[in-house]
Amino acid sequence: MNIVITDDYAAMSRAAADVIASRIKEDPRCVLGLATGSTPIGLYAELVSDCNAGEISFGEVSTYNLDEYRGLAGDHEQSYRHFMQKHLFDLVDIDPAATHVPDGANDDAEAACWDYEQSIFEAGGIDLQLLGLGHNGHIGFNEPSDEFPVNTHLVKLHERTIEANSRLFDHIDEVPREAYTMGVGTIMHAAEILVVASGSDKAQIVYDAFFGPVTPQVPASILQLHPNVTVIVDEEAGALCV
Numbered sequence: 001m002n003i004v005i006t007d008d009y010a011a012m013s014r015a016a017a018d019v020i021a022s023r024i025k026e027d028p029r030c031v032l033g034l035a036t037g038s039t040p041i042g043l044y045a046e047l048v049s050d051c052n053a054g055e056i057s058f059g060e061v062s063t064y065n066l067d068e069y070r071g072l073a074g075d076h077e078q079s080y081r082h083f084m085q086k087h088l089f090d091l092v093d094i095d096p097a098a099t100h101v102p103d104g105a106n107d108d109a110e111a112a113c114w115d116y117e118q119s120i121f122e123a124g125g126i127d128l129q130l131l132g133l134g135h136n137g138h139i140g141f142n143e144p145s146d147e148f149p150v151n152t153h154l155v156k157l158h159e160r161t162i163e164a165n166s167r168l169f170d171h172i173d174e175v176p177r178e179a180y181t182m183g184v185g186t187i188m189h190a191a192e193i194l195v196v197a198s199g200s201d202k203a204q205i206v207y208d209a210f211f212g213p214v215t216p217q218v219p220a221s222i223l224q225l226h227p228n229v230t231v232i233v234d235e236e237a238g239a240l241c242v
């Protein structure tokens with residue numbers, strides 16, 4: 001595992017964008033696993049500017065997002081599909097048909113999750129998976145539990161996650177209680193993983209995830225067992241790692 005501590009959020013975003021941009025340059029047809037949340041917004045902006053500058057093209061890239069709220073259609077402002085359109089897909093030269101987010105509007109959880117897992121498999125798997133970290137160590141929406149869920153599945157969100165994500169909704173009651181998420185197994189099958197974290201409120205979980213015991217109570221801790229992980233954090237999030 002390679003841990004990079006950068007000066008600030010801007011430097012973290014640039015360093016993470018460099019990892020993704022290099023992958024696209026090496027393999028223009030790569031399959032990227034993408035994440036939502038506040039942390040990757042800066043790195044998506046960097047990728048948009050690289051694309052506009054003609055340095056990279058998403059023309060042959062395909063993408064799979066980690067997760068989506070169950071019950072929100074893609075045109076809902078708080079859906080992760082909408083987030084991705086706004087921060088990346090609508091701003092680069094990607095083929096809309098090559099962008100994938102679990103279908104939150106499909107109420108049939110089994111079908112929605114199976115279709116998603118199957119589609120990743122048919123694409124040949126994920127080459128580079130981007131991850132943020134929840135305060136409780138969740139990756140995607142894999143919440144702390146007694147076991148590591150393997151495949152894409154339906155989850156009930158923990159109260160702390162609902163609270164953290166309520167900042168993006170008008171009222172906490174509007175935050176969906178359930179989501180579809182790639183499983184920990186889906187994530188671990190990616191050839192390469194890139195984790196980003198920023199801010200002092202992430203310092204403890206960065207430490208627990210990468211220096212603590214591997215346990216499903218801290219889902220991100222399993223990344224210690226992956227052969228190709230890069231963690232890029234700013235100074236505040238990396239404060240306990242030095």
Ligand SMILES: N[C@@H]1[C@@H](O)[C@H](O)[C@@H](COP(=O)(O)O)O[C@@H]1O
Pocket residue numbers: 035036037038039040066067131132133134135139140141161165
């Ligand atoms: N499902 C997403 C995660 O994929 C994300 O990593 C996490 C952290 O978000 P943030 O970057 O805003 O702290 O939030 C959400 O719960």
